Amino acid sequence: MPGISFICDFKEDLRNKENLILQSLDSLIHFEHYKKDILINEKSYFLGCTLYDGYPMSHIDNNEHFLCIEGKLYGKDERRTRIELNYLANTLNGPIQEVKEGLSEWLLNTDGDFVIFVLNKRNNEINIINDALGRLPLYYYKGNKKLIVSREVRFIKHLIGGIKFDRMAIAQYLLFCYPLGKRTLFENVNRLEPATIIRIKLCDSQIEINNIFQFNFDKKKYASRNIEDNANHLVDLFNEACKDRNDSFKDYNNILSLSGGLDSRSVGACLQKNDIPFCGATFLDFNKTSETDVKIAKQLADIFNIDLNVIVLSPPKGKDNFKLLRIKNGLNYLSMSFILPFFDKIKEIYRSRIIYITGDGGDKFLHDIGPFKKLSNLDELINYIILNNQIFSLDRISVLTGIQKNELIDNLKNHLISYPEKEYNQKYVHFIIYERGFKWLFEGEDRNRFYFLSITPFYSIQFVNYAMNCPDSQKSNYRLYRKFLNNMNPEASKIDYADYGMPITSKKFNFNLLMRSIFNKLPATIKTTIKKVAKKPISYKYDSTIIKCLRDQLKNCNHIGEYLSQVEIENILNNPDIYRKQDIETLFTITSTIEDYHCNESTIEKYFEIDFI
Known part of the structure; x- marks a missing residue:
């Protein structure tokens, strides 16, 4: 690093x-x-x-x-x-x-x-x-x-x-x-x-x-200001953040990671508005799930009048998993190894002195990321956090690790109590920013820095401080985000938002938001049932490379059994169809890290040139 x-x-x-x-x-x-x-x-x-x-x-x-x-x-x-x-x-x-x-x-x-x-x-x-x-x-x-x-x-x-x-x-x-x-x-x-x-x-x-300090998200200093004034001020701060970053790296190649989302197009709109030269880069993954993103990125590139490199990726191989394991030590989970060939290609195209600009952070500060309902106590907060963020269930984790369910919950409870907020809904916001944002996303950005500098204007401290002091009511239903983006580039806001398949300015988008709001207020059990019926989770097959590699890790490294139940891992590997891919990949990241550090070797090396699909 x-x-x-x-x-x-x-x-x-x-x-x-x-x-x-x-x-x-x-x-x-x-x-x-x-x-x-x-x-x-x-x-x-x-x-x-x-x-x-x-x-x-x-x-x-x-x-x-x-x-x-x-x-x-x-x-x-x-x-x-x-x-x-x-x-x-x-x-x-x-x-x-x-x-x-x-x-x-x-x-x-x-x-x-x-x-x-x-x-x-x-x-x-x-x-x-x-x-x-x-x-x-x-x-x-x-x-x-x-x-x-x-x-x-x-x-x-x-x-x-x-x-x-x-x-x-x-x-x-x-x-x-x-x-x-x-x-x-x-x-x-x-x-x-x-x-x-x-x-x-x-x-x-x-x-x-x-x-020295922690942010307290209870306080909304700019709650009395109207939404137009807040949006305009945020645009001013965003302009300043983009220009300041460009001035700091004047002799570098600005490469915008462009997708079909709102965050990267906001950055592109701001760069264009301030006459900052940049190119775009995006990827088409091997299973083509990002086809919509690529299509929208091309439309945005035309609006911004920039060159866009579309890089077609092959399936990630063992060597990509191994490289990510060694550079991030398990702190960026190994499923993200698919992105490394994308970075290799960017370096090949643009050589050295690259500034990789992303929209990271936009989803945290311009959206209402609070709970869909009012939380009245700590138990409700914990249940909401687990329901909306969990990978494995608490029961499964207890069997895997030997840590009792109540011990894990008590530890989480004490951690949440340490947050400075008094309102439970704002404690949830603190969790999303300080835990998911700082632990999950920052480690991902740090992965990027192994290849080239990775920056985002959304994490300008002045922008963050102002945005988090805007009221949640203005952020709900993309109201603040719409005005923010429309202020910088109305044409960019009229292009489809990939997550919804429609522009955020359309009437259909508002109706879609209403339907989602109704769905989010349903009881958890009903929502889970609807999700299962609507979209069956994608699982690994019994003979998948990752399943084979996990089995070999259990044979090659006894230290895995010091921290995780080998019997339970075997049960999971024997029934991979009942687990999501994300579940298996998370477990694989842990076992791979334990093996790498305790055994000073990695079974992944035996699968160096084999696709991990």
């Missing part, structure tokens, strides 16, 4: 472990065009990084500070960035509460995807800070007088050895396809929360980790 890796050890001289540290860095060089760099190598602390040409990594070294920034502060040129970083470094002195107050204000006003490292040479203090949304996933291990921080879990694993898996995290992964909160799949290896500061006092051998 391109990015920084840091070690602090107050018990051992790190210079005596230089070979191990360099080997650990080498394990992050996944492609030939990667390189590593040693930035600091001292007795008790080490800072290194891996990167490729065009990946944003810079540092400042003066008499007072050594500063390193991975990523970008958008809207600020190199000179202004240096001024901002020096200002930031000087605000980090003092009691932690004062630092948090000043840092909170700075983060909420600083648009960027970044991790910042600051060494104060005068007071021998180190601070590591991420942006307000934690856009670049960062992982850490904190032991006795030791801290390891890295953009990739594999670096930490190489250094601490004897890594174990977190049983509760595995259960949560089987439930949602991502662990919750700070958890990763690995015991004692955490993910740094957004807007967090790691403070290390070298003189006192002290290590502190403090969250």
